[in-house]
Amino acid sequence: MRLLWRPAALLAATVLLTACPDKKPATETPDAGSAAETPLRKAPAFNADSAYQFTAKQVSFGPRVPNTPAHVNCGDWISSKFRALGLQVQEQPFTAMAFDGKQLRGRNIIARFAPQAARRVALFAHWDTRPFADKDKTKPNAPLDGANDGASGVAVALEIARQLAAQPDSLTPAVGVDIILFDAEDYGYDSSTQANLENKLAGAGVESWCLGSQYWAKNLVPAGYKAEYGILFDMVGAKGARFSREELSRQQANDVVGKLWYNASRLGYSDYFIAQDMPGITDDHVFTNQAGVRTVDLIDHVPYGDEFFPAYHHTTQDNMSIIDRNTLKAVGQTVLQTLYQE
Numbered sequence: 001m002r003l004l005w006r007p008a009a010l011l012a013a014t015v016l017l018t019a020c021p022d023k024k025p026a027t028e029t030p031d032a033g034s035a036a037e038t039p040l041r042k043a044p045a046f047n048a049d050s051a052y053q054f055t056a057k058q059v060s061f062g063p064r065v066p067n068t069p070a071h072v073n074c075g076d077w078i079s080s081k082f083r084a085l086g087l088q089v090q091e092q093p094f095t096a097m098a099f100d101g102k103q104l105r106g107r108n109i110i111a112r113f114a115p116q117a118a119r120r121v122a123l124f125a126h127w128d129t130r131p132f133a134d135k136d137k138t139k140p141n142a143p144l145d146g147a148n149d150g151a152s153g154v155a156v157a158l159e160i161a162r163q164l165a166a167q168p169d170s171l172t173p174a175v176g177v178d179i180i181l182f183d184a185e186d187y188g189y190d191s192s193t194q195a196n197l198e199n200k201l202a203g204a205g206v207e208s209w210c211l212g213s214q215y216w217a218k219n220l221v222p223a224g225y226k227a228e229y230g231i232l233f234d235m236v237g238a239k240g241a242r243f244s245r246e247e248l249s250r251q252q253a254n255d256v257v258g259k260l261w262y263n264a265s266r267l268g269y270s271d272y273f274i275a276q277d278m279p280g281i282t283d284d285h286v287f288t289n290q291a292g293v294r295t296v297d298l299i300d301h302v303p304y305g306d307e308f309f310p311a312y313h314h315t316t317q318d319n320m321s322i323i324d325r326n327t328l329k330a331v332g333q334t335v336l337q338t339l340y341q342e
Contacts, residue, residue, distance in 0.1 A: 040266060042171075043340035044163040046332035048325035054081075054155035055147060055237060055323055058127075063143035064150065065131040066104040066184050075107055078127060078181065081158060082111035085165040087179070090222070094215045099189035099199045099208040106183035108212050110221050113164050117176030121339060122230035122293055123160065124284055125153030126185030126212065134193040136315040145319040146186070148300075148312065152237025152323065154181060156332045163336060173339045178227065182212035182284050190314070213284035217291035229256045230295035231338075232285045236331045238310060239324040241300040243273050243331075247280030253294035260296060263337045269330040278302060298331060 057077070062070035075091075082089045092108040109127065129146030133139055145151075157179045164177060188209030189199040201208045230253075235241070245257050264273035278301050285295040304310055312318045 038341065040263075040337065041340045043333075043337045044167060046163060046329055046336050047159060048329035048332070050162065051155045051159040051237075051328040051332055052323060052325050054158045055151045055328075056320055058151040058154060059145045059147050059320055063131070063145065064127060064129045065143055066106050066128060066187065067102070071128065075109065075127065075183075078154065078158075079109055079111075082109070082161060082179070085161050087111040087113050087161055087165065088115045092216065092219070092221045094183075094212070094219075096184055096211040096215060097201065098184070098187045098211070099201050100197065101200045104184050104187060104211065106212050106215075108183055108216050108221070109181040111161060111179045112176065112222075113161060113179075114172060114176035119174065119342070120176045120178055120227040121342065122178045122180055122227040122288070122295070123157050123335070124180050124182065124213075124230055124232040124288060124295065125157050125234065126150055126182045126284060127154050128183050128186055128212075130186035130314055133316045133318075134190060134314055136317075139316050140193070142316055144314070144316050147318055147320050147323050148235050148238045149186065149314070149318050152235065152328065153233030156233050156236055156328060156335070157181070159328075159332055160336055160339075173342060175228070175339060175342045177339060178225075180216065182210070182216065184211035185209065185213065185284055187211065193314075207282060207286075209282050210284050210287055213287040217287040220291060225291075225293070227293050228342075229253055230285070230288050230293040231256070231260070231335060232283065232288070232295055232297045232299075233331065234283055234297060234299040235310075235313075236298055236300070237324065237328045238300060238312065238322045239327065241272060241310075241324075241327045242276075242302045243298050243300065244276045244278035244302050246278055246297045246299065246301060248285060248289065249296040250277065251280075252289045253296050256294065256296045259338050259341070260298070260334060263341065264330070264334040267333055267337060269334055272327065272330040273334065274302070276302060279308070
């Protein structure tokens with residue numbers, strides 16, 4: 001993913017926010033204990049140990065770079081896990097040209113819980129890893145484990161699926177859930193680190209990032225797919241993660257932002273889901289929104305000095321040492337609760 005709006009835009013937004021302290025943000029929800037508050041419904045307990053193991057299993061295959069055996073083997077494992085849980089699984093193979101001219105063999109993985117349900121919520125993530133740690137000061141050409149940037153989002157989705165599948169019919173949520181995992185998200189051109197390279201997709205009307213979600217948005221699976229809203233998991237498992245309210249998410253699905261942040265607050269996770277608005281980024285939610293699924297991007301995206309992503313981002317430091325069960329729990333439990341509140 002990459003930043004859409006530069007720091008100057010963030011400064012302007014901060015001025016606007018602080019200039020009107022008497023006005024509440026649109027995402028604010030009722031105070032705890034108010035008459036308007038809906039009781040928290042009983043939701044399954046998200047198992048952070050299980051999500052951690054799902055993360056580690058993906059990393060054990062090696063970097064999941066398209067056109068490599070590790071990528072194929074991990075994709076096969078993900079599909080098999082969803083099938084073992086009883087979800088309806090469909091794969092969407094595709095070929096796409098990367099910014100460097102390589103033809104990438106990718107596949108999106110779609111797993112459906114309660115496919116008969118009319119009302120549906122989509123959970124999105126990407127399962128590939130970036131092929132080069134271009135922000136790494138010592139190993140910029142090395143592939144990376146992608147423990148957080150890729151594996152953590154898939155792991156949270158898998159654990160949510162496991163919890164849903166374990167419930168008797170009388171204790172499942174009132175919505176069906178579609179888990180849609182995109183491929184070739186992280187094989188993009190970063191002008192800040194790769195200025196010496198040519199972006200062969202420039203001027204072709206194709207974004208170099210998010211190749212799998214771009215393909216899915218133009219070739220929906222299931223055909224004619226519709227959902228009430230979507231939640232994108234991206235970098236959702238690192239120690240000290242903080243999830244801000246990203247610009248495009250607020251523009252396209254502000255009510256869903258409100259639900260998530262409100263539920264997180266009631267569950268005690270406000271240290272993770274912070275009340276801060278941030279600039280927009282190019283991520284898979286750009287294209288799911290274009291496809292008609294109003295989507296919120298849950299991503300660790302706050303100012304880190306002059307950067308807007310954590311220090312491990314697109315470096316070899318993105319390994320299991322940064323993964324934290326508490327962060328996985330905060331995200332997974334909040335999303336499970338949101339599903340059960342529908």
